[in-house]
Amino acid sequence: MRIANVGGRAKLIVERGLAAVDVADSSGGLFDPEPAALFDRWPEFRAWAAETLSADGDSPLESVPFDPDRTGPPSPAPRQVFAVALNYGDHAAESGHAPPADPLIFPKYLSAFSGPVSQVVLPAGNVDWECELVAVIGRTAHHIEEADGWSYVAGLTVGQDISERVLQRKGPVPQFGLGKSYPGFAPTGPVLVTPDEFADPDDLAIGCEVNGQRMQAARTSDMIFPVPALIAFLAGVVTLLPGDVIFTGTPPGVGAGRQPPVFLAPGDDLTSHIESIGELHQRFVAAY
Ligand code: ZN
Numbered sequence: 296m297r298i299a300n301v302g303g304r305a306k307l308i309v310e311r312g313l314a315a316v317d318v319a320d321s322s323g324g325l326f327d328p329e330p331a332a333l334f335d336r337w338p339e340f341r342a343w344a345a346e347t348l349s350a351d352g353d354s355p356l357e358s359v360p361f362d363p364d365r366t367g368p369p370s371p372a373p374r375q376v377f378a379v380a381l382n383y384g385d386h387a388a389e390s391g392h393a394p395p396a397d398p399l400i401f402p403k404y405l406s407a408f409s410g411p412v413s414q415v416v417l418p419a420g421n422v423d424w425e426c427e428l429v430a431v432i433g434r435t436a437h438h439i440e441e442a443d444g445w446s447y448v449a450g451l452t453v454g455q456d457i458s459e460r461v462l463q464r465k466g467p468v469p470q471f472g473l474g475k476s477y478p479g480f481a482p483t484g485p486v487l488v489t490p491d492e493f494a495d496p497d498d499l500a501i502g503c504e505v506n507g508q509r510m511q512a513a514r515t516s517d518m519i520f521p522v523p524a525l526i527a528f529l530a531g532v533v534t535l536l537p538g539d540v541i542f543t544g545t546p547p548g549v550g551a552g553r554q555p556p557v558f559l560a561p562g563d564d565l566t567s568h569i570e571s572i573g574e575l576h577q578r579f580v581a582a583y
Pocket of ligand 1: 378379380425427456542544545
């Protein structure tokens with residue numbers, strides 16, 4: 296199943312991604328229109344959607360054409376947003392670090408969220424790209440087994456952990472959260488895809504291009520700590536809540552890891568993509 300946030304309303308995406316069905320209208324008001332509210336009732340919503348879609352034979356659900364470029368974040372109001380540093384071995388190496396023994400977690404702040412297509416104002420400093428698989432939590436998790444990790448995931452989407460490297464690394468110790476939370480630094484979308492839709496949710500092609508030039512190309516199976524391991528690790532400390540968002544780390548190929556380093560400039564176009572999910576498109580502009 297695929298869902299999207301269209302104009303602040305939750306939609307089921309049908310007809311191979313071409314059409315959208317309004318969840319609140321087609322459920323007769325059983326579910327709230329707001330996408331954020333769905334996650335608190337995710338198992339119930341999944342059951343309703345499965346029944347509704349399988350019954351959609353002779354009497355098609357009322358649908359409208361779906362444009363993935365005109366969507367908002369699939370989980371627009373998470374109570375917690377986690378991100379993972381150095382979760383691909385070759386990215387750790389290009390960053391000058393050994394692979395971590397345990398997941399390295401930092402926050403991104405909600406005001407940085409946007410939908411999949413946006414214009415991003417460049418702050419001072421060195422702004423870099425990090426294409427990432429993003430997992431959204433579908434039910435409360437605390438002290439869980441890694442083997443059960445996928446059962447806590449509502450779905451997967453594409454994310455960019457856009458990063459200003461000077462602020463990120465400034466100080467006696469780095470402070471990742473702020474340097475990665477300027478307005479527009481956390482685009483996600485265009486759809487949320489449930490784990491059962493993938494042949495293997497642990498092995499997806501991921502990558503990005505700047506002005507059409509390939510910068511990152513990897514597979515999510517290269518992660519040091521795969522999605523279930525990240526969820527078990529996080530849930531060993533905090534309580535993960537429905538709708539929470541986890542940026543799972545970036546593969547190699549970031550601008551800071553290049554010789555010489557490459558950073559985003561006004562007029563640059565960034566396209567980010569993950570197999571079987573979709574694309575993000577960011578255009579960068581000067582502050583003045
Ligand atoms: Zn990142």
